[in-house]
Amino acid sequence: MAVHRANDTIAAIATAPGTGGIGIIRISGPEALTLLRQLFVSHKPHSHFTSHQLYYGTVMNRAGQVLDEALAVYMRAPHTYTREDVVELQCHGSYLVLQEILRTVFERGARPADPGEFTKRAFLAGRIDLTRAEAVVDLLQAQTEKGALLAVNQLRGALFAELEQIRDHLLSILAVLEVAIDFPDEDAEIFAAQQIQDQLQTHLIGPLERLIAMAEQGKIVREGVKVVITGQPNVGKSSLLNTLLQEERALVTPLPGTTRDTIEERIAIRGIPLHLVDTAGIRLHHDPVEALGIERARQKVEQADLVLFLVDAQVGWRETDEELYRSLGNKPHVIVVNKRDLATKEQIASIFSRFSGKKVVAISAKQQEGIDELQEAVYQAIIGDGAELCERMTCAPNTRHRSILHKTLTACRGFEAAMAMAAPVDLLAVEVQSALDHLGDIVGLTTPDDVLDVVFSQFCIGK
Known part of the structure; x- marks a missing residue:
């Protein structure tokens, strides 16, 4: 195994993998300027590279073959990210071209940078502390x-x-x-x-x-929470998922049991990332495929940070709802009374009366009614007493x-x-x-x- 030294000159592709308009190769270390002179031929003749100035020219391999047209910048230490001499080559974003240029850089004496090594050098040089890194x-x-x-x-x-x-x-x-x-x-x-x-x-x-x-x-705020939508079949779980996502992600039909597997997407509510999971409706069944979906739904509920428990306002609270609700135990949850546009005020009030002191929201997922109230209830359920702190905090250990x-x-x-x-x-x-x-x-x-x-x-x- 090669021993890496602090004074090695390191290089890596600094832009994301894949094809793009521009790709950047970053070089840092004592030989950065020497490598630039060996690799790059400016279209404007000059005797030296001025720090922090862009130059247009061509990148050459050791055989003198032109690999790409590029912009080059040399940044003299200590006024750089790593506080070492740094060179950046701004090339066309072809992955093959970038790899060929990087290979030439390695052939001339640089070594591949480790993950985070540019930032680690900035830390070790005292430019940033570890919290900034x-x-x-x-x-x-x-x-x-x-x-x-x-x-x-x-x-x-x-x-x-x-x-x-x-x-x-x-x-x-x-x-x-x-x-x-x-x-x-x-x-x-x-x-x-x-x-x-x-x-x-x-x-x-x-x-x-x-x-x-x-x-x-x-x-x-950084990692988000897993929110699982659960309830009996045909209460509107997939409609709610589509409404929250503002796209037709899940298939919606009047037939119960349409969703037979979990559907997972990511959204954000008031700056909080949510890993949103739509599950199969939980009921007694005979279909083995549906049974697998229901078992997976139960597992997702167990893994959830928060559960959205959907109830059909028009049908009302049933014994099967009660059994499923009791299975949540102490899991944090919000009770969502769906299809309020189809129910009477008395039907909705009857469900609300069962949950004094609980978070209950009446919505119509299909008509997109009550969604703002639901999002606020979800936010409060996640953040809890720390809502005010979360709104005004300026750093996050x-x-x-x-x-x-x-x-x-x-x-x-x-x-x-x-x-x-x-x-x-x-x-x-x-x-x-x-x-x-x-x-x-x-x-x-x-x-x-x-x-x-x-x-x-x-x-x-x-x-």
């Missing part, structure tokens, strides 16, 4: 405008700024403790317990709890951050408990230092190499 992945994988906005804010340093404020307060407390350790006879004057207690609650525990809550909501924030919070509470027990000052300092070390793991000050490898392995090659 992870935001690059979030931005590339964002499924909604809300998710992209959170990623951009984090890329601009919103999370880092929050953590830096917490770190500053921890450092100020640690400085007081260390002075008290150095001058034990004067610690009563130096160590103002009430002032530190106030600082602990206002500037450490409170902000940490808020960031952890943001992490919970951020996971939903990920799962790794959340775990470390919990450890930091535990250390802060350990410090608080130790203070209440009048523990020795040196023991108090240990708790504060522990909290500081955990925060260092988030931004990359003390993060182990194996964790860094996992983080950057999530990137695509070329980024």
Whole structure:
């Protein structure tokens, strides 16, 4: 296995696979400019490449054969993404052409970049902290405008700024403790317990709890939730799917049992990605194919984060509805009374009266009535008490951050408990230092190499 060195010159295709108008090859490292001079012949004669200026010319292989016409830009360190010399070749978007040019780059001494290696070099060079590096992945994988906005804010340093404020307060407390350790006879004057207690609650525990809550909501915004539509046959599940998608995705007929397998699509409601699943109607049956669909429907319900339980308003609540509803157990759900355009007010009110305190919405999927109310009910069921926080949050700690924030919070509470027990000052300092070390793991000050490898392995090659 080849040993990769930090000073290797690396190269990769930076644009998405497939055919496109433009394809970009990115080269970074100490030999980037040398490779450009070997590969690229400018149509305008010149003696050197000016940094951050585009040049038009041809890309040549080692035999002198023209591979493509292209634009080339040389960016001199440290004013680049990686803080190394960087070259980008903007070629035609033919995958075959790009591969041939990349092969020539490798023949001249560069090596293939690992996934995320350009961004990892930016991190190791100190251009970005680890939270900003992870935001690059979030931005590339964002499924909604809300998710992209959170990623951009984090890329601009919103999370880092929050953590830096917490770190500053921890450092100020640690400085007081260390002075008290150095001058034990004067610690009563130096160590103002009430002032530190106030600082602990206002500037450490409170902000940490808020960031952890943001992490919970951020996971939903980034990854979304699985929402399963279930109910008896012919209650309008497929019609609801089509209405939410605003396209005829599922076959709709008056015959019960039309849907015999699950249909899965993705939509977004108020910035929350939903993995929407339409299932076969659940009923007693004899058809073996339908039986398979019903069993799969039950499995999808068990895996769901939220269930939309459909009821036919015109038919009313039946014993079979009751049996199916009880099978949900404690699964989060919204009761959807469909076909309200065909039912009387008394029929609808009768169903509503059964579910006092539950989330119940009356709609007509066919006529697209009540869909806004349903979307709001789904949003509230997913976000819950964190709706206001989700609307105004500017950053979203990920799962790794959340775990470390919990450890930091535990250390802060350990410090608080130790203070209440009048523990020795040196023991108090240990708790504060522990909290500081955990925060260092988030931004990359003390993060182990194996964790860094996992983080950057999530990137695509070329980024």
